[in-house]
Amino acid sequence: MNETLVYSVGGLVALLVAVLVALPATRKPTLAALVWACMLVRRAWWWLRFRITWKGLARESGLSKRRTKRVKRMGVGEESIEKWRDPRLKRVITSSHSVTLKVRTRRGQALADLEAFAPKLAATYSADSYRVYPAKRRAGSTVMFELVMRDLITKPATASMPEPRMQTSSVLLGRRQSGKPFHLQIEQRHTLVVGASGAGKGSFLWGIVGSLSPAIAVDAVRAYGIDLKGGMELTMGAPLFTKIAVKGEQAVEMLQEFVAIADARTEELRGVSRNHKPGPGDPLYLLLIDELASLTAYADPEIRKEAERLLKRLLSIGRAVGVVVVAFVQDPRKEVIDMRGLFTQTIALRVRSAMETNMVLGDGMAAQASAHRILKAAQGTAWIIDEDGSTDRVRADYWPDELIRQLASLYPATPDLVTISDAAPGQLPGMPLSLADGGVR
Ligand SMILES: Nc1ncnc2c1ncn2[C@@H]1O[C@H](COP(=O)(O)OP(=O)(O)OP(=O)(O)O)[C@@H](O)[C@H]1O
Ligand SMILES: [Mg+2]
Incomplete structure (x- = not known):
C-alpha cells in the first residue's frame, strides 16, 4: 500500500x-x-x-x-x-x-x-x-x-531568589526555547557574552553572580569585577564582590592578582589533580568584566596593552585551576577582542549582522543560530552552542535591582573565611543555616 x-x-x-x-x-x-x-x-x-x-x-x-x-x-x-x-x-x-x-x-x-x-x-x-x-x-x-511551533520564550520572566544551596559548577539562568531550564556551566569555562547595547547582558551577569551568591557567602566562590563604565552596573551588588575595579590601573592590578593566583594554583596542583574542585575556603575565582572593550580597546594604550597581555595569559592558564573569566562586550569585531578564540564558550545575544553572529559563534553559524534576527524587545534572548555542538535559543530571566540588593545583603562576600575552611560548617559566621550542611555541589 x-x-x-x-x-x-x-x-x-x-x-x-x-x-x-x-x-x-x-x-x-x-x-x-x-x-x-x-x-x-x-x-x-x-x-x-x-x-x-x-x-x-x-x-x-x-x-x-x-x-x-x-x-x-x-x-x-x-x-x-x-x-x-x-x-x-x-x-x-x-x-x-x-x-x-x-x-x-x-x-x-x-x-x-x-x-x-x-x-x-x-x-x-x-x-x-x-x-x-x-x-x-x-x-x-x-x-x-x-x-x-509556539515560542515559549517570547514573554520575559523575572528571576526569583536562588535556592540556598552551594552550587559552583553551573548556574540556572532562564529557559531554553523548548521551555526546559537553561543552565550555564561556570567551572572549567571562560565565557564570552556578546550583545548590542540594551540586548540584556545584565541578565546574564546578574544571573551568574546571583545564582552563585549562596556559594559566595561561604567563600566557595570569590567574584571580582571590572566595570570601567564608572562602576554603573556592578556597584549595585557590590557586597557580593570581593573587589570591583572601576579604573584602568585597578583593572590591571586585578588581572595581575588573578594571574598570580592561577600560577600559584598550577604549582600546587601539578601532579596532584588536573582539575581544581572548589569548596569553602578553596574558592573558584571568578572575574567578571563588564564591557571588555573599555579595557582592551578604549583604555590608554599602556593599560590596554598590559591588560590584554595579562588577560590572554589568564585565559590560557586559569580554566583548569579554578580561575575563570566571564566577559561581556557589545562589539565583536576582531580588533576589539582578538582573544576571542581563548574563550571556551561564547554566547550571542542580539547582534547587528550575520557577520557578527559568525564572529561570536563561529564561521557559518549564522544560518542555524540567527542572533542577528533576535528582536530588540526580546532582551535577554541569546543563541548558545551546547556541548554536543548543537545550537539552542535561550532567554535569561530578568534580575530586578531590588532582588540584587536583597541578595547582596543576604549573601555578602566574606573573604576572611579563607582561614577558617577547617571549621565545622555550622560554625562559619554569617552562614545561613541551610548552607551549613555544605549544600549540593
Ligand atoms: N531578561 C530580560 N527580560 C526582559 N527585559 C530585560 C531582560 N534583560 C534586560 N531587559 C531590559 O532591557 C534593558 C537593557 O538591559 P541591559 O542593561 O542588561 O543591557 P546591556 O546589554 O547590558 O546593555 P549595555 O551594553 O548598554 O550595558 C533593561 O533595563 C531591562 O529593561
Ligand atoms: Mg550592561
Missing part, C-alpha cells in the same frame, strides 16, 4: 483517538480541560501533517534523488519507471509546543546536506525557531530537527 495512504489513515485514526480521549475532558467545561483537549488534537494534527508532507517536501527541495529504471513487462514491452530515494523520516515526536523530526540520510547523501535543510524546513512549516542536533544513536547519519 502507498506509504502516504498508510500515514493518512494512521493519522486520521490518531486524530480520532485524540478527539475521543479529549472528549471526556471537555464534558467538564473547565478552561484547563479545554486547553488540554485542544493541545492533544493539535499534536495529532502536527504528527499527521509532517508524516504526510515529508516526502513531497524532500523531493521538491532536492533532498531526494530520482532514478529512472527500465523494466520489461509481459505484453507491454520495455517501460521506464521512476523511483525516488528519500531521506528517511524515522520518527516524529510532538510536544505541546514543538515537533522534533528524526531523519536519516538517504544512500550517498552527506549529513551536512540534511543540516543545511533546516531553515527551509522551518520556513515551510512556519516554525518560530528551530535547531538541529545529532541523534543519540547513529549520529554519523541521523539528525534531529527541533521545530518550535
Whole structure:
C-alpha cells in the first residue's frame, strides 16, 4: 500500500483517538480541560501533517534523488519507471509546543546536506525557531530537527531568589526555547557574552553572580569585577564582590592578582589533580568584566596593552585551576577582542549582522543560530552552542535591582573565611543555616 495512504489513515485514526480521549475532558467545561483537549488534537494534527508532507517536501527541495529504471513487462514491452530515494523520516515526536523530526540520510547523501535543510524546513512549516542536533544513536547519519511551533520564550520572566544551596559548577539562568531550564556551566569555562547595547547582558551577569551568591557567602566562590563604565552596573551588588575595579590601573592590578593566583594554583596542583574542585575556603575565582572593550580597546594604550597581555595569559592558564573569566562586550569585531578564540564558550545575544553572529559563534553559524534576527524587545534572548555542538535559543530571566540588593545583603562576600575552611560548617559566621550542611555541589 502507498506509504502516504498508510500515514493518512494512521493519522486520521490518531486524530480520532485524540478527539475521543479529549472528549471526556471537555464534558467538564473547565478552561484547563479545554486547553488540554485542544493541545492533544493539535499534536495529532502536527504528527499527521509532517508524516504526510515529508516526502513531497524532500523531493521538491532536492533532498531526494530520482532514478529512472527500465523494466520489461509481459505484453507491454520495455517501460521506464521512476523511483525516488528519500531521506528517511524515522520518527516524529510532538510536544505541546514543538515537533522534533528524526531523519536519516538517504544512500550517498552527506549529513551536512540534511543540516543545511533546516531553515527551509522551518520556513515551510512556519516554525518560530528551530535547531538541529545529532541523534543519540547513529549520529554519523541521523539528525534531529527541533521545530518550535509556539515560542515559549517570547514573554520575559523575572528571576526569583536562588535556592540556598552551594552550587559552583553551573548556574540556572532562564529557559531554553523548548521551555526546559537553561543552565550555564561556570567551572572549567571562560565565557564570552556578546550583545548590542540594551540586548540584556545584565541578565546574564546578574544571573551568574546571583545564582552563585549562596556559594559566595561561604567563600566557595570569590567574584571580582571590572566595570570601567564608572562602576554603573556592578556597584549595585557590590557586597557580593570581593573587589570591583572601576579604573584602568585597578583593572590591571586585578588581572595581575588573578594571574598570580592561577600560577600559584598550577604549582600546587601539578601532579596532584588536573582539575581544581572548589569548596569553602578553596574558592573558584571568578572575574567578571563588564564591557571588555573599555579595557582592551578604549583604555590608554599602556593599560590596554598590559591588560590584554595579562588577560590572554589568564585565559590560557586559569580554566583548569579554578580561575575563570566571564566577559561581556557589545562589539565583536576582531580588533576589539582578538582573544576571542581563548574563550571556551561564547554566547550571542542580539547582534547587528550575520557577520557578527559568525564572529561570536563561529564561521557559518549564522544560518542555524540567527542572533542577528533576535528582536530588540526580546532582551535577554541569546543563541548558545551546547556541548554536543548543537545550537539552542535561550532567554535569561530578568534580575530586578531590588532582588540584587536583597541578595547582596543576604549573601555578602566574606573573604576572611579563607582561614577558617577547617571549621565545622555550622560554625562559619554569617552562614545561613541551610548552607551549613555544605549544600549540593
Ligand atoms: N531578561 C530580560 N527580560 C526582559 N527585559 C530585560 C531582560 N534583560 C534586560 N531587559 C531590559 O532591557 C534593558 C537593557 O538591559 P541591559 O542593561 O542588561 O543591557 P546591556 O546589554 O547590558 O546593555 P549595555 O551594553 O548598554 O550595558 C533593561 O533595563 C531591562 O529593561
Ligand atoms: Mg550592561
